[in-house]
Structure formats: C-alpha cells, structure tokens
Amino acid sequence: MSKLLTVSPSPHVHSDDSTQKIMYRVVLAMIPALVWSVFVFGLDALRVTIIAVLACLAFEFLIQKYLIKVKPTITDGSALITGILLAFNVPSNIPWWIIVIGSLAAIGIGKLSFGGLGHNIFNPALVGRVFMLISFPVQMTSWPVNRQSGIDAVTSATPLGIIKEGISNGTPISEISQSLPSTFELFWGGIGGSLGEISAVLLVIGGLYMLYKKVITWHIPVSILATVGVIAGIFWMVNPAIYINPLYHILTGGLMLGAIFMATDMVSSPMNPKGQIIYGVGIGVITISIRLFGAYPEGISFAILIMNAVTPLINYYVKPVRFGGK
Amino acid sequence: MLKTFKLGGVHPPENKLSADKEIQVLPLPKSVFIPVAQHIGAPATPTVKRGDEVKVGQVIAKSSSFVSTNIHSSVSGKVKKVDFSEDSSGYPKQGVFIDVAGDEWIEEIDRSEELAREFDIDGAEIIKKIQEAGIVGLGGATFPTHVKLVPPKGMKAEVLLINGVECEPYLTSDHRLMLEKADEILVGIQLLMKALNVEKAVIGIENNKPDAIQFLSEKTKNYKGILVQPLKVKYPQGGEKQLIKAVTGKEVPSGGLPIAVGAVVSNVGTAFAVYEAVQKNKPLFERVVTITGKGVSQPSNFKVRIGTSTSELVEAAGGLPESTGKVISGGPMMGRAIASLEVPVTKGTSGILIMKEEESKRKDYIACIRCSRCVSVCPMGLEPYLLMTLSQKQIFDRAENDRVMDCIECGSCSYTCPSERPLLDYIRFGKGKVGQIIRSRKK
Numbered sequence: 001m002s003k004l005l006t007v008s009p010s011p012h013v014h015s016d017d018s019t020q021k022i023m024y025r026v027v028l029a030m031i032p033a034l035v036w037s038v039f040v041f042g043l044d045a046l047r048v049t050i051i052a053v054l055a056c057l058a059f060e061f062l063i064q065k066y067l068i069k070v071k072p073t074i075t076d077g078s079a080l081i082t083g084i085l086l087a088f089n090v091p092s093n094i095p096w097w098i099i100v101i102g103s104l105a106a107i108g109i110g111k112l113s114f115g116g117l118g119h120n121i122f123n124p125a126l127v128g129r130v131f132m133l134i135s136f137p138v139q140m141t142s143w144p145v146n147r148q149s150g151i152d153a154v155t156s157a158t159p160l161g162i163i164k165e166g167i168s169n170g171t172p173i174s175e176i177s178q179s180l181p182s183t184f185e186l187f188w189g190g191i192g193g194s195l196g197e198i199s200a201v202l203l204v205i206g207g208l209y210m211l212y213k214k215v216i217t218w219h220i221p222v223s224i225l226a227t228v229g230v231i232a233g234i235f236w237m238v239n240p241a242i243y244i245n246p247l248y249h250i251l252t253g254g255l256m257l258g259a260i261f262m263a264t265d266m267v268s269s270p271m272n273p274k275g276q277i278i279y280g281v282g283i284g285v286i287t288i289s290i291r292l293f294g295a296y297p298e299g300i301s302f303a304i305l306i307m308n309a310v311t312p313l314i315n316y317y318v319k320p321v322r323f324g325g326k
Numbered sequence: 327m328l329k330t331f332k333l334g335g336v337h338p339p340e341n342k343l344s345a346d347k348e349i350q351v352l353p354l355p356k357s358v359f360i361p362v363a364q365h366i367g368a369p370a371t372p373t374v375k376r377g378d379e380v381k382v383g384q385v386i387a388k389s390s391s392f393v394s395t396n397i398h399s400s401v402s403g404k405v406k407k408v409d410f411s412e413d414s415s416g417y418p419k420q421g422v423f424i425d426v427a428g429d430e431w432i433e434e435i436d437r438s439e440e441l442a443r444e445f446d447i448d449g450a451e452i453i454k455k456i457q458e459a460g461i462v463g464l465g466g467a468t469f470p471t472h473v474k475l476v477p478p479k480g481m482k483a484e485v486l487l488i489n490g491v492e493c494e495p496y497l498t499s500d501h502r503l504m505l506e507k508a509d510e511i512l513v514g515i516q517l518l519m520k521a522l523n524v525e526k527a528v529i530g531i532e533n534n535k536p537d538a539i540q541f542l543s544e545k546t547k548n549y550k551g552i553l554v555q556p557l558k559v560k561y562p563q564g565g566e567k568q569l570i571k572a573v574t575g576k577e578v579p580s581g582g583l584p585i586a587v588g589a590v591v592s593n594v595g596t597a598f599a600v601y602e603a604v605q606k607n608k609p610l611f612e613r614v615v616t617i618t619g620k621g622v623s624q625p626s627n628f629k630v631r632i633g634t635s636t637s638e639l640v641e642a643a644g645g646l647p648e649s650t651g652k653v654i655s656g657g658p659m660m661g662r663a664i665a666s667l668e669v670p671v672t673k674g675t676s677g678i679l680i681m682k683e684e685e686s687k688r689k690d691y692i693a694c695i696r697c698s699r700c701v702s703v704c705p706m707g708l709e710p711y712l713l714m715t716l717s718q719k720q721i722f723d724r725a726e727n728d729r730v731m732d733c734i735e736c737g738s739c740s741y742t743c744p745s746e747r748p749l750l751d752y753i754r755f756g757k758g759k760v761g762q763i764i765r766s767r768k769k
Contacts, residue, residue, distance in 0.1 A: 004665075015744075116693065118695050319709070321333065323577060324582070
C-alpha cells in the first residue's frame, strides 16, 4: 500500500456543529433587539454597540497575544457576544470611555483572568456591566428617552426606577402608574432603558430562535420568569397598593434580557436540567428580593452573578437522571 | 406507535448506501487466517497443526472454558501454519492459516437451501448445539450465545428481544438478512425461545427500514409469540440496555445484566446462525458483511467466509479508492479503524467502512464551552465532560462514583461535542483504570 491508513479511536464521524456556529447563532438571536434599539435610540445605539464590540475584540486579542501569550481566539465569536451583551446593558448616551473600561473589565477580569473561554465562572458581560454600574452610577442610570414614548424630555428613569422612587416617597401604586408606560408598551418596546432591554417581544423571538436551534433549553429562562412572576404575584395579591403586578415585573428592567441571554450563558450556568432549574429559581428569588427590598430598582445582574458563583456547587451535587436508577 | 429509549441519543446521517443491494456470495479466498479468539472470553485452543488437511466446518480450535467458543474452519485445504498475526484490534493474535483447496464440507452439514421449519429438540440440546457451532453475538460484541441462554441461578428470562435495529450509520447487513432470510431468522428465534423457555419474543427494528418492518410483521403472523416492534430512529438504540428500555420500558440496573429485568437480547444475524446450527448442522464459519463508504464504487453486502482478508472484500466492492484515508471494521460510531487491509473478517465483523481522507482526520479541539450537550445526549445519563476531566487528572475515585463504568462507549458525546473534544478517548482510559482498581479490590 502506498500510503498509511489513519488509525484513531471511535467515533469516526462528527456532527457538523461547532462552537463557532453556536456563538453566531446567539449573535443572530440578538439582532432583532439590536436593530430595534437603533430604531429607538438612533445612531447612538449603533455607536455604543460598535465601540463595545471593537473594545472587547481588541482587549481579547491584545491580552492574549502580549500579556498571557496564548493564541488569540477572537474568531470564536465569544468576545463578539460579550461586546453586544455589554452594549445591551448600558444606556445609549453613555460616554465612549466608560464602555471601553467596561469592556476591559468584562474581557480582562471576567474572562481571561480565569483562563479564557470555558473557564470563566462569571458571565463576562455582567462583570463588565456591574463594574460600570458601581464605578459610574450616574452615567449608567440616566437613560435617554425612548423616541417612541412621545414624552418631551432628554432623560428619564426606567419604569422600575420610577416605581422604586415613588414607593420610597410613600406614593401609592395607583398614582405612580399614571406616569408609567402600559404593559402593552413594555411588551412591544416603548420604554426607556438600556439598549437591549426595551422590547420584550423581540427578546422572546431571539430566545425562541435559540430554543429552536438548541442553543439553549427552556429550563433557565422559564424557571427565572416563573419564580419572579409567582413571588411578585403573591406580594401583589397581598397588597396591590404598594406592589406592582407580576406581569409588570416580568416585562420591565433587564429581566427578559437577563433570563434569555445572560443567565443562559453556557459557560457559567449548570450542566443538567435539574441544576438549571435550581439555578433559575435562585436567580428569580434573588432578583425579586432585590427589586422589592433592596436599594437597586433592578436586580437581575446581581442575581445572575451570585448564582454564577453557586454553579460549580450545583454541578457537584446535582447529577443528571442516570440510566438504571441510583 | 413508535417506541424508543428516553435518555439521550443522537441521530448521525445514515448513509445506508448498500441498503438495496442483495447479499452476494464472495468468491472463495485463496487463503485464510482464522484467529482463535473471535469472541469475548477465553481464546480457543488450536487442535490442528501444520500440514493437516481440513474441511469446511471442521473444528480447528476447541473452547477452553465456559465463556469461550469453538472455532471452525471456513474453507477446505491444508493448514499452512498456526501462528500470530494482526487482527482488527491491531495486536498480533494466535490463529490458523489455511491454504484453500476446493470446497469440501464436512458431511454433517445440510447444504440444501430448503427451509427447515420443524424441530423436535429440547432446550438443553439446542444450547449444546449452539455452543458446539461456535455461535457468538453477531452484532459486534461477540459475546458467546450459549452463555446468555443459561441464566444465573435464581434468575429467569421472560422475554427474548431480537435486535434488528442496526442503528450504526452505513451498515446494512442485518437489514438485508431480514429481507432475504426472514423465515430462517424466525425459526432461529423459535429455537432461542425454546432454549430460554420463554413464550414471547420481540423483534426491534428502526423505522428507517420500513420494508423489513412490513415484511417481518407479515411473516410473524405464522409464528406464535413473535412480534415486530417498530422503533424511532435514534442511535445507540442497538445497545442492549437501550433496546430493552425502548421495547419493554425497563431499565437494566447499573452494573447489572439484561437478565436482571428478565430480558435476553440477540441479534438477527445471531438468530440466523442459530437456525443454521440447529436445523442444518452448520457451524458459524461465514457471515454477512457490508462493504461501503462514500468513495466505494460498488457498496455491497457479501456473505463472507471467516478469515478472508479485508483486501479481498475491498477488491470485490470495486477496489480501494484513491481518496481513502481510513478503513473501519464495523460502523462509524463504534467500529475500529484498522491499520492494514490484511486483517481477517471475523465473527464480529458487521461491515467494512472506507472513509475518505478528508472525513478521516480529526480536527484540533478547543476549550469546553460547557454547553452540556454531552450530558444531554448520553444514553446512560452520565456527565462525559466531567468524566473526561476526571480521567485526564486521574481522579479515579470520583470517576468511579460518577459511574464511569456505566459508559457503553457509544461515542454520542464525542460525536456531538461542538468543540470536537475527544471525550470518549479519555473516558475509555478512565474506564480501564477504574476497572483495574475494582478488580484489584476484589482480590
């Protein structure tokens, strides 16, 4: 025989799926919300997204090449996702240098300091977001007005911010609601807020696409939304004068964005359905606790980061259903 | 209603290129190498020496213990030598080299094609005949069949499951056999039922073989207690435990045998061999082998004498394509890549798959992104990503606790991993080590 045959262990075939394809499916799923944010906030939204993406890719490349001296992995799509998610989590009028610092925190601290893709305990985009939120609270929480809302102002608070402030001033919900967008507006995307959190329906469409493509499973988003809905519902039924209805909680703030795109981050979430439900319920409980009793109007970012830290424990103790019982 | 197993599974592209190719008889080889270990268990002991004349069907190696089988000559001629040579494992194995002269069969064998439907023989005699005929599981695992027919004390078989699943992509030998030898298979199943003393047998066939399902369903009307169960197409449904789960809904406990849930599983090819052994006095010295691959000019199914070298089979299918990168004994999911075409066809060879150069190279693997696909496709409910890491880091006590020994090596995890990680390679290593530890503990 003229040439040697290849000998390698089975299996000898491989599915045509790849990590890169998975990453680009996530990017594709974020496109509707991204386009909507440009429509709503104008070119500012595009500016923020481009800066975030370029900064994330640049930091990934520079740190890998010159600091830790490994082969750069910027083409795998993960830094691109981090960039877009980071943009999704900030107001469109944020100064460019804050995004760059946020990107450094996301890629440098959140991802590469743990060893890069697959080794990071926390969702890098959230590390970046929380870093910015704590360092630059004013710039991170003054949102430009949604051009769809018809309100004549430059900046406004988010619905949850209005509620939080109203309640701390002792104003009853019925009165606060007058200055709030309707549930319908929340659903379609007529509210103020960060780039990616304004339209529930477009986020859900992205989520359904990822479900269909088997990038994510239903376990994490559904358990988060159900937990928030149930707990918010109980409080609302007990005293509707000071607690807003559960649907409002589900549709506002970053809850949809967090539940569909952030908490489902493969790297930092549990490895089997049982674990994922525990994780989702944990995020839901922490989120609603922060919203109802904490200092922040929002809570999903902190909730996901806290549960990210619990993920290794969940993986250790929660085993998948075994064939043949115990 | 289509049944299937619940946990995990994948669906690789099927590529059943030879599904409509009738079984042809491969011309007699000029010489054969017949290894004395063609089954799980102890190798048989050669009973012939250089210069001996042998006939087709004659015993050339005697089984040396209960979990072992006889080996028979597949050709007539002169023994050239008893020596070591490579088999599909890549290791040198003892075996008998025979130069072929004519085609003289031992007298006991009934060579007529006529269907021998009637039998009047008790279970113990059936088992004895199966043992003497050297019958092993022809699905690929090559477990001696007579051993399965004698349940351990205190256990009783309730149902016989016949594996006509053929879930490996590319392979079609069982499919063709079901279409061409249905009655023989069904008589073989009756014999197995009698040997096991069970009233019920179920033939599991995947839905990608509707012709076989229909044909056998029609046939089984004439055979009491035998049913056909169509199954949803899902790999690895041909795995014993998965097939039992799919058909009966019962799960074989971890570390247990199918008999623990009252089931015995046999392949359709095995049932056919049982028919030939009991009704025609014909020992197992030939089998149906699929020869296939995307570059192969004539993908075919051949009836091949055991010991024929792979190269003769490849020639008969149109020769080795220029583009060949890898040759696999078995299917693409669980088969073994062979280093040389000189290795012989043995009882466990269900197919020869020729892969092109570009299909045969592995890609470089990248970091695990913890997508958990390996967990969701594992039919045993294991955590392949974790077992790989534990094996890599040699943390064998945790690997054992996380049930590395339950792995059936189906390869679904490696197949599905988007980062192309060689999960099963490492898990096999871990299994080997943990197996050693368990054995040394028992001593």
